[in-house]
Amino acid sequence: MSTNPPETDAPCVVDKPASYHIGPQEIGEEEIALVTDALRSKNLFRYLKPVEDSYTARFENEFREVTGVKHVLAVNSGTSAIICGLVGLGVSSGDEVIIPAYTYIATAAAILAVRAIPVVAEIDDSLTLDPADVEKKITPRTKAIIPVHMRGTPSRMDELVAIARKHGLKVLEDCAQCNGGNYKGRPVGSIGDAGAFSLQQFKIITAGEGGAFVTNDKTIFDRGGCYHDAAFSFWMEADPTSRLTIPTFVGENYRLSDLNGALVLAQLRKRDRILGQLRAIKKRMLAHLDGIKNIKLQEQPDPAGDCGISLVFFVESAERARRVAEALRKEGMAAGSVFDKGIPDRHIYYHWDYVLEKRSSDVYGQPWTDTARPCQVNYDKDMCPRSVDILGRCVVIPLTQVMSDAHVESCGVAFRKVLARV
Numbered sequence: 001m002s003t004n005p006p007e008t009d010a011p012c013v014v015d016k017p018a019s020y021h022i023g024p025q026e027i028g029e030e031e032i033a034l035v036t037d038a039l040r041s042k043n044l045f046r047y048l049k050p051v052e053d054s055y056t057a058r059f060e061n062e063f064r065e066v067t068g069v070k071h072v073l074a075v076n077s078g079t080s081a082i083i084c085g086l087v088g089l090g091v092s093s094g095d096e097v098i099i100p101a102y103t104y105i106a107t108a109a110a111i112l113a114v115r116a117i118p119v120v121a122e123i124d125d126s127l128t129l130d131p132a133d134v135e136k137k138i139t140p141r142t143k144a145i146i147p148v149h150m151r152g153t154p155s156r157m158d159e160l161v162a163i164a165r166k167h168g169l170k171v172l173e174d175c176a177q178c179n180g181g182n183y184k185g186r187p188v189g190s191i192g193d194a195g196a197f198s199l200q201q202f203k204i205i206t207a208g209e210g211g212a213f214v215t216n217d218k219t220i221f222d223r224g225g226c227y228h229d230a231a232f233s234f235w236m237e238a239d240p241t242s243r244l245t246i247p248t249f250v251g252e253n254y255r256l257s258d259l260n261g262a263l264v265l266a267q268l269r270k271r272d273r274i275l276g277q278l279r280a281i282k283k284r285m286l287a288h289l290d291g292i293k294n295i296k297l298q299e300q301p302d303p304a305g306d307c308g309i310s311l312v313f314f315v316e317s318a319e320r321a322r323r324v325a326e327a328l329r330k331e332g333m334a335a336g337s338v339f340d341k342g343i344p345d346r347h348i349y350y351h352w353d354y355v356l357e358k359r360s361s362d363v364y365g366q367p368w369t370d371t372a373r374p375c376q377v378n379y380d381k382d383m384c385p386r387s388v389d390i391l392g393r394c395v396v397i398p399l400t401q402v403m404s405d406a407h408v409e410s411c412g413v414a415f416r417k418v419l420a421r422v
């Protein structure tokens, strides 16, 4: 294939995939068979079956194997998985929890839901937490760090875990966008003290809505489990191997329906095949960017562990990022820029209005107004300028496992054409 940009201004025809939802587009006979069987059983409540027989329990068992952790609890969302993780770790009123400037707003919301205070730290060129800035944000109130493995990229876990150990902090991995990612050979979720996954529609595999809370520590698991179900201890009594090791306390209801459990069990069995396809596609896409000047690729703390769900590069200015993304879209690609002050993307702290303005559902303004431990954190839109700069200069190409060879080749043509001219 010629590497010269085509001479014409006419858009090249990039044959876009029909969908960018990775798990949902795999829904096929396997999912239909398991979900139908769950329906035919007329029993969608996991604890009405012998403990190991529910689809939800079978998902948990298989997820435990592939994640390399001792305990997995399926829950009804990624947000509830983070809440279970925070409760599990003992995060309490007025504690500070450090999160990256780039994560879905639910990470911050989960912290507020347990009456703790999110502290926002800078990201670096990996689009994940910058360990040096995390260390600067630690105060005597800090209880935990939540590395978020954004867009399939594992965070710098060696550095983050070392900082946490040095300061006596807990680590909760937000793996919502990195199901199946690895860091130096270890599955994400198994590296910190606990991990949280989302199984929502937009994630790598889906339960429709759902999540998973994982940990190697039985006490953390029992605490999170209690919070996920107000009657957890009663269900657990039936199984001598899972009896609680802690006195019970109040919980909500984050249980997963067995219908969703059946769906995600079928999805999980396809996960590593999907990731293999994504990683191969990303490798070929990256080869097309080889030698192109004036761009810089996203850093990967562990390239082999990246999920391959997106390809990100930086250009020298936010203004050029917007023009490049727009030009690539004109060629038929699904390229996007990330940060724009005018477009309220909920993945950037800049647009987390209720956090920045300290709004609350509580009429007394908790947790912001706590008198026992008055909040010492203030927010403003300029507090993470490096993250705003990095995100502004990003061009993101979402990848999906169904991209054909022809599509990947046509993206190469589009890259060469656009990046030479725009």
Ligand SMILES: *Cc1c(COP(=O)(O)O)cnc(C)c1O
Binding pocket: 076, 077, 078, 079, 080, 103, 104, 106, 107, 148, 174, 176, 177, 198, 199, 200, 210, 211
């Ligand atoms: C999606 C997502 C969540 C929340 O998951 P839900 O299932 O929507 O509650 C949390 N963190 C990150 C990084 C996410 O992408």
